Amino acid sequence: xxxxxxxxxxxxxxxxxxxxxxxxxxxxxxxxxxxxxxxxxxxxxxxxxxxxxxxxxxxxxxxxxxxxxxxxxxxxxxxxxxxxxxxxxxxxxxxxxxxxxxxxxxxxxxxxxxxxxxxxxxxxxxxxxxxxxxxxxxxxxxxxxxxxxxxxxxxxxxxxxxxxxxxxxxxxxxxxxxxxxxxxxxxxxxxxxxxxxxxxxxxxxxxxxxxxxxxxxxxxxxxxxxxxxxxxxxxxxxxxxxxxxxxxxxxxxxxxxxxxxxxxxxxxxxxxxxxxxxxxxxxxxxxxxxxxxxxxxxxxxxxxxxxxxxxxxxxxxxxxxxxxxxxxxxxxxxxxxxxxxxxxxxxxxxxxxxxxxxxxxxxxxxxxxxxxxxxxxxxxxxxxxxxxxxxxxx
Numbered sequence: 587x588x589x590x591x592x593x594x595x596x597x598x599x600x601x602x603x604x605x606x607x608x609x610x611x612x613x614x615x616x617x618x619x620x621x622x623x624x625x626x627x628x629x630x631x632x633x634x635x636x637x638x639x640x641x642x643x644x645x646x647x648x649x650x651x652x653x654x655x656x657x658x659x660x661x662x663x664x665x666x667x668x669x670x671x672x673x674x675x676x677x678x679x680x681x682x683x684x685x686x687x688x689x690x691x692x693x694x695x696x697x698x699x700x701x702x703x704x705x706x707x708x709x710x711x712x713x714x715x716x717x718x719x720x721x722x723x724x725x726x727x728x729x730x731x732x733x734x735x736x737x738x739x740x741x742x743x744x745x746x747x748x749x750x751x752x753x754x755x756x757x758x759x760x761x762x763x764x765x766x767x768x769x770x771x772x773x774x775x776x777x778x779x780x781x782x783x784x785x786x787x788x789x790x791x792x793x794x795x796x797x798x799x800x801x802x803x804x805x806x807x808x809x810x811x812x813x814x815x816x817x818x819x820x821x822x823x824x825x826x827x828x829x830x831x832x833x834x835x836x837x838x839x840x841x842x843x844x845x846x847x848x849x850x851x852x853x854x855x856x857x858x859x860x861x862x863x864x865x866x867x868x869x870x871x872x873x874x875x876x877x878x879x880x881x882x883x884x885x886x887x888x889x890x891x892x893x894x895x896x897x898x899x900x901x902x903x904x905x906x907x908x909x910x911x912x913x914x915x916x917x918x919x920x921x922x923x924x925x926x927x928x929x930x931x932x933x934x935x936x937x938x939x940x941x942x943x944x945x946x947x948x949x950x951x952x953x954x955x956x957x958x959x960x961x962x963x964x965x966x967x968x969x970x971x972x973x974x975x976x977x978x979x980x
Contacts, residue, residue: 605944613925613938614642615913617905618673632656635667649676649695663688666711669695670718671769675741677703677721679710686710687726692741704745709733713763713772715792722751722763722772722792733761736774738792751796752785765789766812767860768907772796773810782807786838799838811858818846818865820858825849830858830867859901862908864930868901873968874956875899877914879930890928894918895956896970913938919954919972922947951975 588595608628614621620637627634632652638644649667656662659682666679666688674695679688688710692701707728712721719742725735736752739745752774754761761776766789774785774796783802787794799810799817807828808821817838819831830847833839847855847867856875857868865880875898877890892899897918902925904913910931917923922941928934953975958966 607942607944613903613913614638615903615905616909618669618671620669620673622667622669627653632662632664635664647695649693650678655680663710666709668712668714668721670714671716672718675718677712677714679708679712681710686731687728690723703739705737705739705748709762712739713765715772716769716789717792720792722774724762730757732757736761736763766810767905768812768814768862770812770814775809776802777807780805780807782809784808784810786810797838800840803840809858811860813860814862818858818860819843820855827851827853828855830855857901859904859912860907861904861910861912861930863910864912866901866912866930872966877901879912879928888933890914892916894921894954896954897921919970920949920952922949 609626611625612623614623620639621642622635622637624633624635630653634648634652635650636646636648638646650664652662652664655664661682661684663681663684664678665681666677668677670676676693676695677690678693679690681688687706688708690703690705690708690712692703693699705723707726709724709726712723714721719740721739721741723737723739724733725737726732727734734754735750737748738751739748752761754776756778758778759776760778761774763772763774765772769789772787772789772792776783781802781804784799785796786799787796800808803823806821806823808819808823811818811820816835817833819833820828821831821843822828823840823843827849829845829849831843832846833842833844852871854870855867856870859866859868863882865882867878867880869876869878874896877899879888879890880886890899897916899914899916902913902915910929912928912930914926914928915923916926922943924940925938927936927938951974952972954970954972957969957971959969960966
């Protein structure tokens with residue numbers, strides 16, 4: 587039925603491809619002594635996942651050549667790259683069916699040896715305990731693909747003997763397992779549209795029992811952030827627009843929650859990024875996203891400022907806890923996707939990368955504005971517009 591559109595489809599494909607930079611490289615992300623990044627090559631369908639030790643001038647170490655791994659497969663996806671705390675091993679997931687059912691593999695980064703762990707039907711990722719030999723992973727229902735179980739696996743053992751550490755009984759909830767940014771805790775998170783529940787375990791005690799942070803409550807969502815001496819919890823408990831509370835490490839129940847950033851009727855609290863010396867809050871006010879730097883020593887707050895009237899800004903990859911550098915993404919109707927790094931101490935901002943738009947796009951030929959329209963009930967509705975400068979007043 588679509589045979590006669592083949593020439594047109596090919597023309598569209600070539601035009602779109604001509605605006606994409608095929609040979610490209612992601613912004614390196616620093617974690618635990620290494621810079622991690624991926625790069626693509628012209629004419630290739632996949633990518634290479636790489637790292638450099640200590641400095642970007644160090645020799646490149648190709649951890650996975652996905653272009654080579656995908657040879658002979660009509661479909662291939664590699665995901666969930668997770669490096670052990672001692673930097674010597676990597677867990678990753680492979681889906682060669684296109685059903686998001688990943689098999690887990692272990693790669694010894696010192697020898698290059700890859701081992702099929704015999705673990706199937708996962709989300710593709712795994713979380714390392716601090717002992718460098720224990721991982722936790724999420725298992726899916728083979729029919730519905732819902733995430734239902736969390737297992738513990740010890741390297742070198744039969745995966746058939748993996749220990750079930752959590753099973754979600756509520757079919758409306760999705761579950762996952764991860765690690766706090768400061769590497770202190772393993773978290774199991776279960777969430778639905780209107781409620782959530784978290785379990786936590788000391789990452790130095792992988793064979794211990796997970797504790798319930800706060801039992802789920804109808805219409806209450808919460809998200810846990812670990813600091814050295816306490817937890818921060820972003821929640822909508824008695825807070826329509828969410829707020830941030832603090833709670834001791836050993837008394838996490840709701841009766842111990844104390845306001846850290848109180849609820850505000852005109853500001854939506856969306857996320858908290860934690861660092862050793864700073865916190866960065868992601869908020870939304872008047873429909874516009876904004877980032878707020880909070881100095882943990884002085885309590886001082888500072889908004890990140892941008893020149894354009896309408897934009898989208900968000901935290902990007904910030905896996906390192908012991909740093910004063912904060913990465914964020916920025917884009918607008920006229921600014922291509924950009925990655926910045928902000929020195930939270932000095933305020934210096936550095937553009938790390940901006941998406942190249944091929945085909946002759948010139949940002950200076952366009953402008954963007956943010957207007958407000960007043961509805962009949964008095965509500966001010968934000969409107970973002972973009973136009974070519976020569977059209978002003980046309």
